[in-house]
Amino acid sequence: MENELKQLIIDTLDLEDISVADIDSHEALFDGGLALDSIDALELGLAIRKKYNVRIDAEKEDVVKIFSSVSSLADYISAQNIALQSNSAPLRK
Numbered sequence: 001m002e003n004e005l006k007q008l009i010i011d012t013l014d015l016e017d018i019s020v021a022d023i024d025s026h027e028a029l030f031d032g033g034l035a036l037d038s039i040d041a042l043e044l045g046l047a048i049r050k051k052y053n054v055r056i057d058a059e060k061e062d063v064v065k066i067f068s069s070v071s072s073l074a075d076y077i078s079a080q081n082i083a084l085q086s087n088s089a090p091l092r093k
Helices: 002-012 038-052 070-088
Strands: none
Touching (some): 002 070, 038 070
16 A cells, blocks of 8 residues: 555655655655645645545644654555444444
């Protein structure tokens, strides 16, 4: 999922001079690293919502942690998808 997210970042933010291999999964996305800004975060949040059906609320306390790296984004999306699947699973009697 991390490489898929890296490609989503590249495509969404039109980072033409960057490849998936150039992005370290644990490197900061904002302060240093890719040096993204708040507008990039909004665009990326919308792309994640569209692709993975996962909403990242900007008012959430841990939004900075969620967007801290590709790895943390992947972990959050995976956890949300697991939660969605378990909530939609049919109840067994």
